Amino acid sequence: MHILVLNSGSSSIKFQLRDDAVLLCKGLIERIGEPRGAIRISASNGNKIDKEMQLPDHTVALQHLLEVLVSPDLGALHSLSDIDAVGHRVVHGGEDYSDSVLVDEDVIQSIERLSSLAPLHNPPNLKGILACREIMPGVPQVAVFDTAFHATMPPVAYMYPLPRELYLKYKIRRYGFHGTSHRYVHGRAAILSGFAGKPSKIITAHLGNGCSITAIKDGKAIDTSMGFTPLEGLVMGTRSGDIDASLPCFLHDQGIQPKDFRNIFQKKSGLLGLSGGLSNDMRVLLEKYDTHPDARLAVDVFCYRLKKYIGSYSAALGGLDVLVFTGGIGENADAVRALTCVGLEFLGVQIDSQRNQEGSRREALISTDAGRVKVFVIPTDEERVIAQETQRLTENRGARKKSFNNQSLINHRERH
Numbered sequence: 001m002h003i004l005v006l007n008s009g010s011s012s013i014k015f016q017l018r019d020d021a022v023l024l025c026k027g028l029i030e031r032i033g034e035p036r037g038a039i040r041i042s043a044s045n046g047n048k049i050d051k052e053m054q055l056p057d058h059t060v061a062l063q064h065l066l067e068v069l070v071s072p073d074l075g076a077l078h079s080l081s082d083i084d085a086v087g088h089r090v091v092h093g094g095e096d097y098s099d100s101v102l103v104d105e106d107v108i109q110s111i112e113r114l115s116s117l118a119p120l121h122n123p124p125n126l127k128g129i130l131a132c133r134e135i136m137p138g139v140p141q142v143a144v145f146d147t148a149f150h151a152t153m154p155p156v157a158y159m160y161p162l163p164r165e166l167y168l169k170y171k172i173r174r175y176g177f178h179g180t181s182h183r184y185v186h187g188r189a190a191i192l193s194g195f196a197g198k199p200s201k202i203i204t205a206h207l208g209n210g211c212s213i214t215a216i217k218d219g220k221a222i223d224t225s226m227g228f229t230p231l232e233g234l235v236m237g238t239r240s241g242d243i244d245a246s247l248p249c250f251l252h253d254q255g256i257q258p259k260d261f262r263n264i265f266q267k268k269s270g271l272l273g274l275s276g277g278l279s280n281d282m283r284v285l286l287e288k289y290d291t292h293p294d295a296r297l298a299v300d301v302f303c304y305r306l307k308k309y310i311g312s313y314s315a316a317l318g319g320l321d322v323l324v325f326t327g328g329i330g331e332n333a334d335a336v337r338a339l340t341c342v343g344l345e346f347l348g349v350q351i352d353s354q355r356n357q358e359g360s361r362r363e364a365l366i367s368t369d370a371g372r373v374k375v376f377v378i379p380t381d382e383e384r385v386i387a388q389e390t391q392r393l394t395e396n397r398g399a400r401k402k403s404f405n406n407q408s409l410i411n412h413r414e415r416h
């Protein structure tokens with residue numbers, strides 16, 4: 001099956017075209033709604049297309065993408081009628097969705113309603129869905145939610161100790177995010193460690209620009225560090241993670257306005273804030289680790305807090321069998337993995353320093369053979385999960401009448 005995977009942001013769309021497990025091409029549409037937009041796409045056959053053009057909205061951007069996908073210069077797709085389904089990353093499924101879902105009118109309305117819980121993410125995700133519905137009518141679409149993998153969390157993990165009416169009235173509770181990534185690397189780790197289908201206690205740490213950690217018992221998420229929003233939990237590139245909830249009130253008393261809180265806690269904190277504005281990029285901070293005290297502090301706080309979460313999640317799981325590192329930092333930064341794991345020997349975590357140094361950017365076991373806990377680096381692949389989910393929910397629908405083809409796109413363009 002040919003599946004188009006879309007991750008629609010407010011001014012960008014990341015995309016992949018896959019044929020079952022095979023990646024045909026991938027790329028990025030940038031600067032939608034700005035004066036000069038761009039489409040960058042590279043096919044697995046080595047062809048690349050890099051075009052600048054005006055992209056006033058998501059519908060026009062998708063239209064250009066489809067034209068590029070069937071262009072002979074790319075050679076990725078013969079006809080648009082070969083696209084069997086579209087899979088969308090949708091950030092927030094709230095309490096409504098514990099699984100991926102085939103998109104229909106009700107689902108569209110639910111995603112719109114859930115925008116109050118994820119105002120920065122769900123509206124652009126929805127724009128991608130609506131653009132596909134307009135340009136590719138009849139092509140089935142599937143929504144894969146970032147929150148869904150965490151739907152198995154029990155109330156003891158997802159309830160905040162706040163007045164109960166806040167949950168009843170506003171659905172204020174912990175939801176968790178990055179679920180598609182945690183699900184993928186957990187699945188790979190279970191296979192690699194021999195725990196697939198068996199009782200297991202696995203912790204997955206997704207460390208990218210956003211960072212989260214999940215405790216998974218017997219294949220089910222039982223706790224995760226992001227909460228009502230993706231701000232809670234670990235130190236991130238520019239997000240604070242856990243802080244004292246009274247800080248906004250204190251800052252307000254000092255004359256800082258609520259409209260500035262988002263900027264402070266989401267954009268100026270985390271590694272960037274700790275390093276005194278030096279960088280939110282772990283590569284830069286690691287390069288300066290020995291020479292710049294603020295860079296060192298930022299990395300140390302990052303690893304210290306991560307270590308504490310591993311300890312507390314081991315307690316929640318009642319032990320630990322497997323620990324996984326993924327995301328840009330988790331996959332690449334052996335120093336972060338080493339600093340985090342040192343001191344966890346009491347849990348059975350023993351890093352083999354040579355395996356750790358050589359174990360970046362690919363699936364690798366980085367623990368010693370004597371260590372009781374298997375520690376893995378596993379590159380994440382959220383798009384693969386979205387494609388698999390899309391296939392699962394659409395392949396048994398019977399033969400679709402392929403009314404959408406190259407001519408449909410020309411007709412749509414002429415009508416608008």
Ligand code: ADP
Nearest residue numbers: 207208209210280281282283327328329332333
């Ligand atoms: P996103 O969360 O936006 O998907 P990524 O998962 O790609 O981001 O992670 C981005 C982060 O990964 C960067 O901020 C950078 O700090 C880190 N990173 C990437 N490569 C390396 C590296 N070689 N060493 C250390 N950190 C790295």
